[in-house]
Amino acid sequence: MHLDARTHAELLSGTLGPDAARALARHLEAGCEACEAFLAGCERADGIDGRVDGALAAVAWAPDAERPRAAAEAFGRIERRLAAERALRPGVGGRQGRLRRWVPLAAAASVLAAGLAALALRAPEPSSSAWDGTKGPEPAASAAVPVQLRFLVVAAGGAGDAELRRGASGDAVPASAALQFEVEVGRAAFVTLVRVPPGGPPEPVWDGAVGPGAVLVTLDGRPAIYRLEGLGGTHRFVALASEAPPPPGALERELAARRAAAGERRPDEVEVRIE
């Protein structure tokens, strides 16, 4: 009796009859090229494959020496993937109002924040490297502190996993994704992040005091990502910075002034096409 797909499956599941099992055991112990060819041709792993590879690994006499750093880096990448997946999972957060879309990264996911920050720092926009607050268009009068806005896309990949990539203004982003924002100011400032939806009123989605330099947007002291679920069309995110919290009406006036100067590419805003 040779192995075939059915016999193989029955053997693994325990549904092969005892007489057939004994006959198969004798057959395989004697060695059978046809059965071995069948097994070599299997295109998916089965329940015993792990034991096969475990036994094969156990006979190698070369030490498993690997740079400890390589293993640590590999584990760090795995943790970041898992953290991003958890952050993207629907139902996380539960906040009300303007904060409802923010998902603070859990303490265990702080490595994701580190990874995001590293990703951002590794690939600065050409126009933003070593930014000193003097490049680009002049900020509007009400935004007394120059500010730059950058973002990363935390996108759901295949089989529920997550992929991180640096975003660029104008990017198309799936609604299942989330955004991680980074603001950079030349000096300590109060920053307000506003989302301008297509055909709708602007919505301040975050504000806070930040020190000079590049910082990730945080919530409750933890880096946070902004979920896009349920949104569609082209949304503009604008960072407005001032030395003190803006007085009532200041944000609206600033955004109205920008509408008048539409088409100008500014370092303190990004556009995202949500699909």
Place this chain on the structure above:
Amino acid sequence: MRLPGSGARVVTSPAVRRPTPTTKPEGRADGAADDAALVLAARAGDRAALRALHDRHRPAVLRVARAFAAFDEDDVEDVAQESFVRAFRALPRLAEPARFGAWLLAIARNRALSRLARRRAGETLAEELAREAAALGAEVSALPDGAPEAEAALVRRIVAELPDGPEKETVRLFYVEGELSAREIASRLGVGKSAITMRLERFRARVKARLLAEVARLRGEGS
């Protein structure tokens, strides 16, 4: 100890060559118990336990991927990362924590096969293979208990029984010496990558057939 005709040293006790507890390979007598404890701790949110599972099994996972000569080191790392992400994600649903190692390596093999399938024939098979964690968990649980030391001894015996020749040399370099990837062996021996993969897969199938024979014997005894 040397294998007859091969010149290869074979260490009979893995403990001699791997003294560090955190890097014990799957197959050690106490490995399953350690794995079970680590899985339970990891499920409870213990990051150190998750890290220990990773570090303990990473070498074997890398070896699974390196057996495919079509893969360069980036592919190998991707396969390893995918395997651990999928295993850790499904950890709460693993019915038998003591079999974590076998389950993980089966996932790793599927990840490797999936990557090859995606290159060769499009997405259908790759998508099918992607649904493996739960199915493999059930299959691993359905098998009778194995004896890791006996299974490793069986592999050594099969290696020793191989006639001298290219297959034995390839097996010796990859599985016994364990330092080179299949791709590196192809380069060293001056043969095509697919030939090396084929030799390793053929040998692996022989080992698998013998392990299946043991499973069949136990099934027959169970009547």
